[in-house]
Amino acid sequence: MSETNVAEMTFEEAMKELEQVVGRLERGDVALDESITLYERGAALKKRCEAKLKEAEEKVAAITLDGQGQPVGTTPVEGL
Known part of the structure; x- marks a missing residue:
């Protein structure tokens, strides 16, 4: 699991790590405390x-x- 701040991740980075987190949770081979941490990260x-x-x-x-x-161009979207 990455230590990268989630808010700084690209879509691709976040998606890749999310897939890893889901995989680990699905296997069920992690302790309860770690499962909770993984779930929160996910x-x-x-x-x-x-x-x-x-x-x-x-x-x-x-x-x-x-x-x-x-x-022909883009129109600025509010908030971006």
Whole structure:
């Protein structure tokens, strides 16, 4: 398990670690205390992935298209 601050992770980093956490929890070969710690880390990683996906969706939705459907720029999305 990484010591990287979840808030600083890219989507890919968070998703990869989340998959590792889920795998360890599914195997069931960790002590209860460690399971709780893993679950908490997994919840934070899931939240980070969701936030990064929402951010990407908002950026895509903000792309302006010209008359032929070609992107001509982006419109700033509030909060990004």
